[in-house]
Amino acid sequence: MKPYKNKINRIRSFALSLIFIGVIVMYIGLFFRKYEIIMLLFMVLGVLAILASVVVYAWIGTLSTRAVQIVCPNCGKETKMLGRVDMCGHCREPLTMDPALEGKDFDEIYNKPNKRKS
Numbered sequence: 550m551k552p553y554k555n556k557i558n559r560i561r562s563f564a565l566s567l568i569f570i571g572v573i574v575m576y577i578g579l580f581f582r583k584y585e586i587i588m589l590l591f592m593v594l595g596v597l598a599i600l601a602s603v604v605v606y607a608w609i610g611t612l613s614t615r616a617v618q619i620v621c622p623n624c625g626k627e628t629k630m631l632g633r634v635d636m637c638g639h640c641r642e643p644l645t646m647d648p649a650l651e652g653k654d655f656d657e658i659y660n661k662p663n664k665r666k667s
């Protein structure tokens with residue numbers, strides 16, 4: 550597996566995993582039915598994880614409106630990209646908005662202006 554993924558896809562899978570974590574934590578809480586406080590604690594943690602995923606999903610929504618929709622030159626499908634460099638959501642082709650970076654190896658460092666590689 551390649552180390553980089555399309556940013557929106559990556560955030561989306563993070564939000565999805567938060568839901569799973571929340572459900573699992575609440576499920577674990579059911580094993581502590583005898584100890585109400587512990588069960589309650591697990592339930593609250595589970596609800597918090599699910600609420601966090603809702604927040605992340607809302608965040609993806611706002612990010613998506615700012616993301617640029619482009620057609621991937623490699624696979625020809627439409628994909629959304631964030632920042633100066635991103636990956637195609639379908640084939641993981643590195644994409645860039647900056648002509649100066651064209652042809653260079655994909656590096657997430659390009660998205661952090663202060664730590665740019667020379």
Ligand SMILES: [Zn+2]
Nearest residue numbers: 621624637640
């Ligand atoms: Zn592609």
